[in-house]
Amino acid sequence: MGLFVTLMAVGYLLLTRNIGLWRNISASEDASLGIKKAHRMVEHDLLQCNFNDMNTAIVPPSLASGGDGTAVWCLSAAGPTGATLMAPDGSAFWQRNILYYLVVPAGHTSCAGGSGPGNLDDRCPHKVLIRKVIDSGTPTSPASDPIADREALLTGGAITAYLTRPNGFDVSAMMGEPGVTQVEIVANNLLWFETKREPDPDIPKEIQVDIRAVRNEELQTLQSIGSAPLYDSPGVTTHLFSVFPRN
Amino acid sequence: MRRGFTLGEVLVSVALMGLALLTLLSVSSTALRADRKSVLNLTAAGVADREMNRAVTMALNDKPAGDKDRFWQQNFAYPANPWKTGSSQVGKDKFDYAIYAVDVRDTTGTDLGDGATDNKVKRVDIVVWWWSGDGQRQGYGKTQTSAFRLVNQGDTQ
Numbered sequence A: 001m002g003l004f005v006t007l008m009a010v011g012y013l014l015l016t017r018n019i020g021l022w023r024n025i026s027a028s029e030d031a032s033l034g035i036k037k038a039h040r041m042v043e044h045d046l047l048q049c050n051f052n053d054m055n056t057a058i059v060p061p062s063l064a065s066g067g068d069g070t071a072v073w074c075l076s077a078a079g080p081t082g083a084t085l086m087a088p089d090g091s092a093f094w095q096r097n098i099l100y101y102l103v104v105p106a107g108h109t110s111c112a113g114g115s116g117p118g119n120l121d122d123r124c125p126h127k128v129l130i131r132k133v134i135d136s137g138t139p140t141s142p143a144s145d146p147i148a149d150r151e152a153l154l155t156g157g158a159i160t161a162y163l164t165r166p167n168g169f170d171v172s173a174m175m176g177e178p179g180v181t182q183v184e185i186v187a188n189n190l191l192w193f194e195t196k197r198e199p200d201p202d203i204p205k206e207i208q209v210d211i212r213a214v215r216n217e218e219l220q221t222l223q224s225i226g227s228a229p230l231y232d233s234p235g236v237t238t239h240l241f242s243v244f245p246r247n
Numbered sequence B: 001m002r003r004g005f006t007l008g009e010v011l012v013s014v015a016l017m018g019l020a021l022l023t024l025l026s027v028s029s030t031a032l033r034a035d036r037k038s039v040l041n042l043t044a045a046g047v048a049d050r051e052m053n054r055a056v057t058m059a060l061n062d063k064p065a066g067d068k069d070r071f072w073q074q075n076f077a078y079p080a081n082p083w084k085t086g087s088s089q090v091g092k093d094k095f096d097y098a099i100y101a102v103d104v105r106d107t108t109g110t111d112l113g114d115g116a117t118d119n120k121v122k123r124v125d126i127v128v129w130w131w132s133g134d135g136q137r138q139g140y141g142k143t144q145t146s147a148f149r150l151v152n153q154g155d156t157q
Helices: A002-047 A156-162 A172-176 B007-060 B067-073
Strands: A054-058 A070-076 A096-103 A127-134 A180-190 A192-197 A207-214 A236-243 B084-090 B093-103 B121-130 B144-152
Touching: A002 A070, A002 A096, A002 A127, A002 A180, A002 A207, A002 A236, A002 B007, A054 A156, A054 A192, A070 A192, A096 A180, A096 A192, A172 A180, A180 A207, A236 B007, A236 B084, B007 B067, B007 B084, B007 B093, B007 B121, B007 B144
Parallel strands: none
Antiparallel strands: A054 A070, A070 A096, A096 A127, A127 A180, A192 A207, A207 A236, B084 B093, B093 B121, B121 B144
């Protein structure tokens, strides 16, 4: 009887451990997939930008303190079909502002938040990365005059109005913002999105992107999640890459 | 009278159950290793892309001085003669890398660009590894990744 009880206890422990392992693996896969998708889309858009027509800003805090992340935006020559459009003189036809920013969804109450490195929040791992395509000023189309309708880069002051929070995962209300022609959530459950322009003076035109997501299910279910610093936590996947715009 | 299980039957069933649980644990352990490797592969791919582009950009901007000529005029062939080596820390993980750069030649052995001194094409390769110098570890397989890009001298004047 004693042997049987011992074996049952060992079996229970093994099963519990297995369930924990599989949940961690699943959370890790989710984190990697989100990061990969964010990398692919950010790189694709930034590569087509002009380094001098690009800017970054800190997204205002949604939680207690610390900006939600970085916003990066640039002028794009990609038309509605994704193809690059040229002006008659062969130069790129800058016709849209493309904006990426990380933000805590509205109504999210499980994170207290707190300031980490660079005065950005490093505690809430449930942020979403949003991509907006903005046609500011006179609406531009491939049929319009590419010189007269050329878009200008939105200023830091003007971009603030676009750094809005989705209602959960619902971004439909953002389509009502002036000039927004596309909006989507690129990745969710991200902890960190930070972009730096030319962080090393020896390397011109570099845009460094740092994306982090919590990969550990056990970490995600801790009661202190949302209030404990996670920037350098061992349960966080860190992905650093650089983009060198071609224009 | 109802017949119960014999001791032998109980022992066999317990042994089978134990075997099944151990197999499950082994599978989970393998999956965990594969997941860890997948995460490191993703990070290493970012390191490869980043360090290669940074090295090329620095060379094309002649930093440090003389590196631009060195890049275009010399060949740095894998594996004995790396152009640059270094390491990159991402979170808690350290990645080492070596970068190679060689002229691209056609089937006759002539440099692309008809041998012009200002129109070469270089193939730049980077190898990134972690944990150990030989690029593999027992139970994890390969612990290295690689990437390459072509650089056209005519586009960088």
